[in-house]
Amino acid sequence: MTDAAPTARAPRLAAELLDWYDRHARAMPWRTGPAARADGVRPDPYRVWLSEIMLQQTTVAAVKPYFEAFTARWPTVSDLAAAADADVMAAWAGLGYYARARNLLKCARAVAETHDGVFPDSHDALLSLPGVGPYTAAAVSAIAFDRPETVVDGNVERVMARLHDEHTPLPAAKPILTEHARALTPPVRPGDYAQAVMDLGATICTPRNPACGLCPWRTDCAAWAAGTAPELPKKAPKKVKPTRHGIAYLARRVDGAWLLETRPETGLLGGMLGWPGTDWVSRDAALPDDAPPIRAEWRTLSEEARHTFTHFHLRLTLRVALVPMDRAPCRGEFIPAPEFRPADLPTLMRKAFDLARPR
DNA sequence: AAGGCGTGGCA
DNA sequence: TTGCCAAGCCT
Numbered sequence: 001m002t003d004a005a006p007t008a009r010a011p012r013l014a015a016e017l018l019d020w021y022d023r024h025a026r027a028m029p030w031r032t033g034p035a036a037r038a039d040g041v042r043p044d045p046y047r048v049w050l051s052e053i054m055l056q057q058t059t060v061a062a063v064k065p066y067f068e069a070f071t072a073r074w075p076t077v078s079d080l081a082a083a084a085d086a087d088v089m090a091a092w093a094g095l096g097y098y099a100r101a102r103n104l105l106k107c108a109r110a111v112a113e114t115h116d117g118v119f120p121d122s123h124d125a126l127l128s129l130p131g132v133g134p135y136t137a138a139a140v141s142a143i144a145f146d147r148p149e150t151v152v153d154g155n156v157e158r159v160m161a162r163l164h165d166e167h168t169p170l171p172a173a174k175p176i177l178t179e180h181a182r183a184l185t186p187p188v189r190p191g192d193y194a195q196a197v198m199d200l201g202a203t204i205c206t207p208r209n210p211a212c213g214l215c216p217w218r219t220d221c222a223a224w225a226a227g228t229a230p231e232l233p234k235k236a237p238k239k240v241k242p243t244r245h246g247i248a249y250l251a252r253r254v255d256g257a258w259l260l261e262t263r264p265e266t267g268l269l270g271g272m273l274g275w276p277g278t279d280w281v282s283r284d285a286a287l288p289d290d291a292p293p294i295r296a297e298w299r300t301l302s303e304e305a306r307h308t309f310t311h312f313h314l315r316l317t318l319r320v321a322l323v324p325m326d327r328a329p330c331r332g333e334f335i336p337a338p339e340f341r342p343a344d345l346p347t348l349m350r351k352a353f354d355l356a357r358p359r
Numbered sequence: 360a361a362g363g364c365g366t367g368g369c370a
Numbered sequence: 371t372t373g374c375c376a377a378g379c380c381t
Contacts, residue, residue, distance in 0.1 A: 051377085052377065056376090056377070057365085057377080058377080059366090059367080059368080059377090061367090062366075062367070063377090094365090095365080096364085096365030096367090097364060097366085098364080098365080099364065100364095103380090131378095131380090133378055133379045133380080135377075135379085154375090154376065154378085202377075207374085207375065207376085208369090208370075208374090268363080268364070268365090308365090310364050310366095311362075311363065347366060
């Protein structure tokens with residue numbers, strides 16, 4: 001009984017959103033144009049998958065140049081599967097969440113080796129691949145293969161919370177919002193619908209200052225009627241970030257080579273290049289001992305490198321040295337100047353380099 | 360199952 | 371300056 005009205009309006013809402021999408025869809029490097037779409041041309045699953053991995057917790061603006069660089073250098077999933085780990089990590093440097101890059105390679109190799117270089121089209125097969133969770137499996141299946149899967153990302157959660165004026169805080173509200181999203185997913189053009197509802201969240205139903213006056217769903221939106229749209233979705237309170245401290249050692253050999261090391265595969269900045277250094281500890285713990293990676297005359301810079309990660313602030317003391325030739329480090333290895341590109345470093349390490357580089 | 364895991368833009 | 375936020379996944 002009470003379900004009849006919302007269920008009946010679902011096809012109309014989907015049709016209205018698709019109409020809005022046809023008029024307002026933004027061009028993106030991983031999308032096919034309207035003309036191709038009308039001819040039934042689907043986007044390349046490799047490009048859809050790559051874009052979805054890059055877009056996890058990351059803005060479109062940040063992703064675009066990385067997507068262009070990756071697809072130019074590795075045009076197919078088999079090309080990517082054959083790449084050297086260090087090359088892929090260096091190409092990902094600056095984009096963050098580096099476990100994505102490690103899993104990207106694992107996934108590319110799994111597709112190349114066990115799927116003959118062809119992406120599977122089903123949600124379940126996609127879900128079994130490294131780095132592919134419920135959202136990405138649904139997105140690739142819907143967008144690349146036009147399967148009627150329900151995508152639920154942060155945008156969809158926000159749109160559903162507002163459409164239904166749902167005040168239960170996230171993450172507890174997730175199952176409710178997922179069910180609302182599932183009830184609206186249409187059997188026609190599910191791939192376009194998936195992108196449309198995310199675009200709506202990204203451009204109209206935004207976290208702050210939503211443009212409700214431009215929203216195709218305004219007259220059906222419970223939060224619009226209640227005036228509560230800007231305060232939804234509710235979220236559990238954040239914890240305060242502690243501050244940690246450590247030391248990084250930037251050694252430049254007289255021939256211009258820099259002493260770097262590849263960080264362990266797991267953990268923070270896993271698999272990325274970085275400056276040798278101490279552990280990072282909170283100030284109420286004993287500060288780490290000075291432990292330089294090579295014997296030299298070390299000098300401490302007056303300015304610390306400051307950086308904020310997901311769950312803590314870091315203040316990194318920088319120690320620099322100019323070291324003679326023929327002196328072996330106990331950690332890391334010297335990278336000759338012609339091969340060293342600061343852009344291959346994660347942002348924290350690049351900040352440290354910018355403070356320590358000779359002027 | 361709650362916490363680890365980056366970064367840059369914006370108010 | 372600070373906090374919040376973005377097309378999540380893994381353990």
